[in-house]
Amino acid sequence: MLTCKEFDDFMLDYLEGGLPVWQKFMCWMHVKMCRECAYFVQKYRRVITLGKDAFQSPDGMLPDYVPEELVKAALAHRRSK
Amino acid sequence: MAFAPIAVDDVKATDFIGISEPQDIDFGDGELLECLRAGEEKCFETLVRNVGPQVLATAKRYLRSDAEAADCFQDTFLAVFQGIDRFEQRSSLRTWVRRITINQCLMRIRKQVRRKEESIEHLLPAFDEKGHRIENGGISQPSTISESLDSERLRSIVREKIGELPDDYRLVLLLRDIDGYTTSETAAILRIKSNAVKTRLHRARTALKSLLTPVLEQRECHANV
Incomplete structure (x- = not known):
């Protein structure tokens, strides 16, 4: 069986489906047998989701409009070149 | 770890347009593009108002200050206007602008004196x-x-x-x-x-x-x- 450290080395590829079948199986077995790594994977996945969500809300730094002075500055910047 | 050293001038804002990219919303049906290529001011304004929020949001996400994001916003649109003739429509205009925005942000980050960063x-x-x-x-x-x-x-x-x-x-x-x-x-x-x-x-x-x-x-x- 893989050690936790070995599993950690494979983890990214395991979660993204980039491992050959045998290694994938070894990782799957490790997660089934190791409570700490199972918990770690659960939290790791949660963090990926949180990262994506953080920038997708209406207030997630996507303004509905751009301040008028910035629009004007961009147009003026173009004219000046 | 550090970025591979590159000369800032080597990086063109319109690099990376050949990389495959997901389909994205496109608000133009070709008319806007033609109009932009003709250099009509009104069309540039339309572009700025349409993709401006996305450009600003992206710049704020990558850069660490609002002032830098505002400067990057202007530089991005200048690069877009200057590069519009080279836009090959292999992606939507919006996706292309996003690539340019990110590239402009990276150019700015590379120019900055690297601050001493804590180990993780x-x-x-x-x-x-x-x-x-x-x-x-x-x-x-x-x-x-x-x-x-x-x-x-x-x-x-x-x-x-x-x-x-x-x-x-x-x-x-x-x-x-x-x-x-x-x-x-x-x-x-x-x-x-x-x-x-x-x-x-x-x-x-x-x-x-x-x-x-x-x-x-x-x-x-x-x-x-």
Whole structure:
């Protein structure tokens, strides 16, 4: 069986489906047998989701409009070149 | 770890347009593009108003100050206007502008004097001599947030914690997890090897997990009360 450290080395590829079948199986077995790594994977996945969500809300730094002075500055910047 | 050294002038704002990219919203049916190529002021204004929010949001995400984001906004549109004749329509106009925005941000970051960045080793998992995970390894900071977290507050904290990551890790995380570029696209954009992207991404996610764990545990605690 893989050690936790070995599993950690494979983890990214395991979660993204980039491992050959045998290694994938070894990782799957490790997660089934190791409570700490199972918990770690659960939290790791949660963090990926949180990262994506953080920038997708209406207030997630996507303004509905751009301040008028910035629009004007961009147009003026173009004219000046 | 550091960026591969490159001369800023070597990087053109319209680099990377050949990389495959997901389909995106396009508000133009060709008329806008023709109009832009004809150099009509009104069309440039239409473009700025339409994709401006996306450009500004992207610039704020990658750069660490609003003032820099505003400067980047102007430079991005200048690069778009100057490069519009070279736009080959292999992606939507919006996607192309987004690439230019990110490239402009990276040019700015590369120009900056690299600030001394803290190591993230203490945020990475710990293992004993037999390779077993040491429980709670890398987690030590108590949360200072005392109130129950609503979703928007949580999103704000996540953005803040991503901002705390050193640039080498933060940029990979933003490109891969937030902007959805593939490993090879991210490698091309950052001019590093794919394996380096994978290593940095895994470390970035792990470090972010450690930074967020106290917050999440507290949130779950409140939810269970």
